[in-house]
């Protein structure tokens with residue numbers, strides 16, 4: 238080879254791939270499950286499923302298992318290929334792909350989805366929940382049903398069971414957070430969601446909306462000083478490497494809708510629809526159980542990894558939001574009907 242020849246590059250390592258959230262490039266980011274060879278024939282349906290979480294997050298552990306089962310139960314007719322860890326782009330990109338037909342399935346939080354359908358994120362209202370009994374009574378109950386029906390109206394079929402992301406906690410690389418006043422002018426990353434921006438502005442912080450695919454690098458390069466996410470994600474995305482303090486505010490409970498484009502859903506024959514829905518909904522229930530267990534051990538693990546925890550009084554943050562008119566404003570945006578459905582099973586807001 239002359240010195241002018243290009244060396245052979247086996248595959249393209251993109252910036253996105255390198256920054257895929259974990260800071261580690263060792264693990265393959267594509268899980269292609271239930272390949273056609275295993276079943277000897279081309280599948281009738283091959284669906285790509287994209288998500289934004291690290292491979293070892295319980296959501297991906299259970300989704301990849303579910304994908305295997307779908308291939309088996311359908312005799313290889315239906316194959317789901319899981320693209321984890323923002324491999325297809327950040328959430329905003331993947332959501333566009335889902336709408337355009339380039340992607341068939343996606344797990345997506347109400348936060349990003351609210352940029353398409355504001356109501357989809359109503360369950361993210363801060364301090365709506367204090368425990369998982371309330372959470373699942375809400376999302377498996379009347380409000381969840383109401384929200385899934387609204388999603389059909391914008392061409393998205395949501396499977397019945399949501400997947401847990403968890404109660405969100407604030408982390409910081411620069412200061413301990415104990416009271417709302419510690420958030421004054423705090424440069425914090427939030428998901429691309431009007432509700433989050435509005436909440437942290439109401440608390441006096443300086444929030445910036447950034448997709449999760451860019452969060453590790455935004456913290457590492459000090460574009461922002463903090464972020465907020467549930468402990469299982471702080472652990473699996475290794476955010477403890479670039480954050481020092483964690484304040485256990487549990488300010489927002491968050492989860493993922495398991496979405497499939499309505500056009501694709503309607504093309505599936507009823508027997509494949511049933512296999513898909515049943516297998517993935519069962520996996521969601523198993524994932525919820527794992528998340529709760531994981532949550533209880535993670536404080537110890539993250540402490541060993543160098544994080545320091547504070548236990549703020551949640552009521553003080555809620556009071557600050559009430560005082561800023563936060564709940565009154567959002568009640569108007571969401572409307573009485575949805576607000577009252579939420580309040581049937583949530584803590585009293587406002």
Ligand code: X2X
Pocket residue numbers: 289328346348349402428448449465466467470491
């Ligand atoms: O973007 C985040 O922080 C995440 C992954 O937790 C979501 O809510 C989509």
